Amino acid sequence: xxxxxxxxxxxxxxxxxxxxxxxxxxxxxxxxxxxxxxxxxxxxxxxxxxxxxxxxxxxxxxxxxxxxxxxxxxxxxxxxxxxxxxxxxxxxxxxxxxxxxxxxxxxxxxxxxxxxxxxxxxxxxxxxxxxxxx
Amino acid sequence: xxxxxxxxxxxxxxxxxxxxxxxxxxxxxxxxxxxxxxxxxxxxxxxxxxxxxxxxxxxxxxxxxxxxxxxxxxxxxxxxxxxxxxxxxxxxxxxxxxxxxxxxxxxxxxxxxxxxxxxxxxxxxxxxxxxxxx
Numbered sequence: 001x002x003x004x005x006x007x008x009x010x011x012x013x014x015x016x017x018x019x020x021x022x023x024x025x026x027x028x029x030x031x032x033x034x035x036x037x038x039x040x041x042x043x044x045x046x047x048x049x050x051x052x053x054x055x056x057x058x059x060x061x062x063x064x065x066x067x068x069x070x071x072x073x074x075x076x077x078x079x080x081x082x083x084x085x086x087x088x089x090x091x092x093x094x095x096x097x098x099x100x101x102x103x104x105x106x107x108x109x110x111x112x113x114x115x116x117x118x119x120x121x122x123x124x125x126x127x128x129x130x131x132x133x134x
Numbered sequence: 135x136x137x138x139x140x141x142x143x144x145x146x147x148x149x150x151x152x153x154x155x156x157x158x159x160x161x162x163x164x165x166x167x168x169x170x171x172x173x174x175x176x177x178x179x180x181x182x183x184x185x186x187x188x189x190x191x192x193x194x195x196x197x198x199x200x201x202x203x204x205x206x207x208x209x210x211x212x213x214x215x216x217x218x219x220x221x222x223x224x225x226x227x228x229x230x231x232x233x234x235x236x237x238x239x240x241x242x243x244x245x246x247x248x249x250x251x252x253x254x255x256x257x258x259x260x261x262x263x264x265x266x267x268x
Contacts, residue, residue, distance in 0.1 A: 001161060001162040003162060003163065005183055005184025006140065006143070006183050006184060006186050009140070009214065011260060013258055022257070022258055025231065026135075026232070026233060028135040028137060049139055050138060050139025050140060050185055052139065052140050073207065075258050075259035076258075076260055080143065082183070083184075097159065098160070124148075125210035126209075126211055
């Protein structure tokens with residue numbers, strides 16, 4: 001698996017523009033990128049905090065994963081993403097160790113990374129992403 | 135405020151021993167410390183992932199903050215802690231910027247750090263901790 005660090009933390013927000021203001025004006029962080037990930041039905045804003053990114057996620061549709069999450073739980077931390085050398089291999093290792101996968105194979109996510117999700121039923125309630133540049 | 139990195143991520147778990155097994159045997163991380171924080175009614179286990187710690191939190195009492203959190207939301211990510219040079223000063227800055235505080239002054243937390251919490255109603259639903267060595 002060889003997790004090197006927390007690549008990012010995904011945070012579900014109701015309004016991206018207002019949330020960027022909070023992260024910039026209150027916490028003093030700097031948004032360096034805004035990106036839409038069409039197949040995930042989200043608009044994202046990125047901040048770098050040390051070696052970890054904070055990825056704010058606003059749903060572009062009520063039936064997208066973030067829209068459903070906010071409807072059920074309200075805004076807040078949505079997922080935890082670990083950096084690994086190879087996401088596809090790490091997904092296989094997790095499956096071999098008994099973890100239920102959401103993604104059997106890695107796919108392209110925000111910032112061009114290869115990503116895959118583990119199911120929160122197998123990860124003690126934490127929606128967990130594995131991601132790699134390769 | 136001068137946030138340097140994510141100091142730790144607090145994750146509420148139902149059973150510390152089983153959860154340590156998942157983080158070690160599945161994710162391949164290494165628990166380096168187990169500590170009880172009596173006034174928070176929690177037993178904690180720490181893992182280092184890059185420069186950020188993961189702090190697993192098991193409640194030692196149903197009426198403690200983690201016990202209540204799990205009863206309401208189930209196990210999962212509980213709070214996000216930013217490292218700052220001085221937690222007391224950072225709390226004052228946050229208050230000046232309109233944030234509602236849980237802790238008006240910093241207090242001692244796990245690992246001897248000075249810590250203080252911002253109220254999730256002011257932080258877009260993310261229970262946020264500021265912590266410093268000083």
